[in-house]
Amino acid sequence: MAPALELLEKPVKNLPTKALPLNHDGPTSGDDLKLESTERHQRVMNIFRVFIADLCQQFGEGHAGSPMGMAAIGVALYKYAMRYSPTNCDYFNRDRFVLSNGHACLWQYTFMHLVGVKSMTMDQLKSYHSARLDSLCPGHPEIENEGVEVTTGPLGQGLANAVGLAMASKNLAATYNKPGHEVVNNMTWCMVGDACLQEGVGLEALSLAGHWKLNNLCVIFDNNSVTCDGTADVANTEDINMKMRATGYNVVDVYNGDTDVAAVAVALIAARSSDKPTFLNIRTVIGFGAHNAGTAEVHGAALGVDEVANLKRSFGLDPNEHFHIPGDVYDFFRDIPGRGKTHEANWEAVVAKHRIKNPVLGAEFALRVAGKMSDDWSKLIPCKEEQPTSPTASRKSAGVVTNALAGNLNSFLVGTADLTPSCNVAYKSKVDFQSPDLRTACGLNGDYSGRYIHYGIREHAMCAITNGLSAFNKGTFIPMTSTYFVFHLYAAAAVRMAALQGLQQIHIATHDSIGVGENGPTHQPIAVAALYRAMPNLLYIRPCDAEEVAGAYISAIRATETPTVISLSRQALTQYPQNSSREGAMKGGYVFAEGDDGEFDVTLIGVGSEMVFAMQTRDLLSKKYSIRARVLSFPCTRLFEQQSREYKLSVLKPRSDKPTIVIEAYPSNGWERYADASVAVNSFGKSLPSEDTYKYFGFAPEEIAPKVRDLVEEVQREGIGMLRGDFREFNGPLKIGHGP
């Protein structure tokens, strides 16, 4: 019996004909889909829609339109298509769901309530837009809350997160599944609005998912054609179906997404059998049922008291009942928790059998599920004795560590935005993450078990996809990215979301500082560090040599709820085996060199690739001016701030007659906390060979030393108080106006 498909030949177009059955215990096609009656669907949707209207009316604000428009999609997804367990939202093999149009969160909250997610009580739903600190219903879904896979809101990123979640499944499946024992085979569903398909990060991610043929991804387009500014046509008139086909998707059209639950359900379930990612183009009317349905007015506002009443009347409901969900609507979803428990039980049985048949692999899989690595990572980090002593670029030193970690531990997924030759993250035995289909089609050597990811020239998607990899299950992956540091400005909105969500990941950011050579000012990352140093819950670490690089990796791996950006040089760096220490680096700042005979006249702060200038200036000050300089290494201000006040003061040693000067090839913003003066770069850079660039910007010790001497003498004469409110920039302040 296939009533659904038969009935729906017209409403659904372009269903894939080639069914690739997956080992699902849920329905795999329309054939075994048992649909409730159209009347029951209608009843559930009516109640849902007025409930949304009530919730927004409570405080006279909120996003009502999209949730109301997406009612049929929600019923189809939560009742028929999605495989999950509402009483155990974290069940490992659950389908992942991402609401990329995060402002429609009431939709998700309300369906979570209906299907039986315990924490999502009626009382909680009413906390939407309230001042309650315990609310589980913030204005956008937040990862901290049960049943939410990723925090969304900044548009387009959720779609990229979903691509990451789908990749994570593919990689685990390819690594651990055995015929008959598929321990990972979940789908990823991603709800998107117009915006996610306009944002560059969404487009980048869509291209990649198409390229990788992630057939476990279904993008559900709530095509209501309305954005804040009115009709979406005002800024977008492209042929989205044709575009998505060109990008490698099976495109399925649903023409009545407002009320035809059956059509949506059939289309959703067909996505499980697709050979490509699926793009469901579902036509809906924003604010369906409301007086201003189909207009931008209903996007981000409540309907108004009278109109809510009218809406209820038009649905044949009592206008005087508020927040009312009748028993029969709860009954409609009553089977979901039980089905969820069955999913879990089936999965556990498969995992148990898999482990008996494949004890070694099964044990590793169990560790991954528990969020642990399969081996002791700490012994893979080179010890101090193994470090180079001759000048070595820190991108090379980092490459050694990445090689050891990623070469040995399946937890590490290593990616690059098309900078394999420059970023040194390609580990020896690497296998590319690719669709096996492309072996014959393009001669590519890779498969889904591969852990080296070519993201193409798509930094923003790389980082937003990485958030999906991190969020799949805490600790299962430690994803890494790599690109030039300056290109983090393309990706920072995604890195910020990692920090906000507490997602562990490691970003290898090479070509930091002005020592990037002739690529010039566009490639010299002036001002980018200031962003990351100010960003909560992020470690921005600039190691000065290989030993500090080791410390940076250890800090990053230990920071299980924090993304880390390791900032590395293109150019070779002098190694300081007598001075540098991983333990010091892990404290963020430490004493690198004391002054002569333990006394000092001035403190110099050296950072990353500029340490060499601090140390050379120290020598010159001693030889030429008999000035005793101590040097601090300061790879990470955030880690330093976590230390005790006693430790900090013991490192900084503030004295009323001794100034502190920071030497770093970035603007000095933020260093004023520790220093009284700076040798800094206060304009954009210059296209010159690396060494010449440093000279051009005044980093020669011969130029720095006399300025330090002058300041030391001035402070000795007049006291340090004279520098309060008068921070000294040896290279002048940041300027208005063009040119150096």
Next chain:
Amino acid sequence: MAPALELLEKPVKNLPTKALPLNHDGPTSGDDLKLESTERHQRVMNIFRVFIADLCQQFGEGHAGSPMGMAAIGVALYKYAMRYSPTNCDYFNRDRFVLSNGHACLWQYTFMHLVGVKSMTMDQLKSYHSARLDSLCPGHPEIENEGVEVTTGPLGQGLANAVGLAMASKNLAATYNKPGHEVVNNMTWCMVGDACLQEGVGLEALSLAGHWKLNNLCVIFDNNSVTCDGTADVANTEDINMKMRATGYNVVDVYNGDTDVAAVAVALIAARSSDKPTFLNIRTVIGFGAHNAGTAEVHGAALGVDEVANLKRSFGLDPNEHFHIPGDVYDFFRDIPGRGKTHEANWEAVVAKHRIKNPVLGAEFALRVAGKMSDDWSKLIPCKEEQPTSPTASRKSAGVVTNALAGNLNSFLVGTADLTPSCNVAYKSKVDFQSPDLRTACGLNGDYSGRYIHYGIREHAMCAITNGLSAFNKGTFIPMTSTYFVFHLYAAAAVRMAALQGLQQIHIATHDSIGVGENGPTHQPIAVAALYRAMPNLLYIRPCDAEEVAGAYISAIRATETPTVISLSRQALTQYPQNSSREGAMKGGYVFAEGDDGEFDVTLIGVGSEMVFAMQTRDLLSKKYSIRARVLSFPCTRLFEQQSREYKLSVLKPRSDKPTIVIEAYPSNGWERYADASVAVNSFGKSLPSEDTYKYFGFAPEEIAPKVRDLVEEVQREGIGMLRGDFREFNGPLKIGHGP
């Protein structure tokens, strides 16, 4: 005679059949194109390619592959298709050319030399990758140098810049052209590689150009299918032609882009007659002629001495001749300067006639060409007496100014990333910038003379396109953008390029601070200000009331070589007519309120929407603790740093027994320069109503005042020196780890 088209039926596919002749004095179709012989083309290309190889070999580095591969495209473009004047590169109605794959700059530099751009001497060409400070050949094209329209390098952005340049032409043409007197009708040519078509910013911009039907834009795709990581297939297997058709382009294929100059020329020239933007898909071989042609090896490296010699031999050239451009190759381009002068003369004649027929319009056009506004902008800014006194959101105050400016002056182009209802930049009489074709197709009300731009939900393209608008001709436009401040992280890479290039523009960034209401932490722009405050040549201004908003606009309009970000509140702000001053705001920081009877115990710094907490705390300190607080307003640290040392110290008044405390709802990074302690937000935000959010983060005066009192007493006891190296955060330091 139409030899070209006849010969090239096969090599060029999909030439548009519907020719829409423009009023060009250059060739408009293949019919009147007089091609040089294939042999001459071959000769010029051979010489060009070995010259590129020589230049890279000089210092053993540089990007040789793409320039060598693009030789035929260059000959076709610079000899046949592009309308420009090499002896007057700034000629107003010139075709604009953007090298979006900026690393291929040697290609542009060398063609500029060949066609007779005076400054681009042989000596200059040899300065590529040298340590010469006077080099006009940096590693990426720079706007400062003659003949370069925009600085490129960060991939994808050049393409968006080109869209902006094409829009600028369309807008000027629609505003000033009269039948028979087309004063603006130039084309925009944009060279792109694989990367620009992968980057999100490029994809966003392409969508917009397709939507707007910018038929004066021709995107030239150097389809060599190789990126740094090898074959482009490794990360991209989409059907680009189908995708571009779906996006609204005429797609033309050229199959032999390596040597078939005629095919490329015909395709380029046909773009002038297209009814849509043109996408030329030109197949080339990277490093054509070299031993490692067609591989990633030749992308960013010199060939090697022996291989350069081999290359020359294979082309029948003398391997012992270096940097040799024979006279016949110069002869090939000898007609270009003369043709350029003719273009100029013709244009000047048209402009003169136009002015006679249309004296008012013509006079305004002349002003715009001279980079001036058509009226005195300063009288459009509301004067102090006109400012509101009741609480007003600064986004509303800014809306008043935008309305006055954009409503009256054609120089202002105002855009929004789909936030018209929130950002208040829609001026009363606005006409949308749209293709008139869409009036009937979609019922849109707008045309190319419109100056209100719906960018859709595409922040990065909005800002990168804005750079093109600014760069069209200095002062002709002052483009404005608008979005929420937090979404500047999507766009910051483009705003940075504006600062780097010295492009004037105004960014309206609303919903700053944590007072954005229930949208929650994803929408609260923690850390973004730190980036802009550290960025060279950028004004980030946070006015505290309407009067300071006026000052912000004046500063922005006066800063003719600097982009400005005006940071505005969602929530209503208390107005301070007794305290605030536009002149003060324009100095960046000033005394807002003195202490009681002119004396003080502590200085409070209030910023933007947090000024109210500084002023309320001042009152409370006085009433409850008899502590005299003076208050500084500090809308722009950059403007403040430009003031004299005397002024700065007179505002800051550093005293050894009086602390300074900054109150701002961002991390305190950077404020350490002026303050000893902070009331700041050192985590991500929280989804709560605006007032509750401030309370949650400790901004209630009742909470601040006792902390201030304690610090004042501590400093009176122990002296200010105790705070050196011990900056106090009343709300704790920025944390590692997840959660508030």
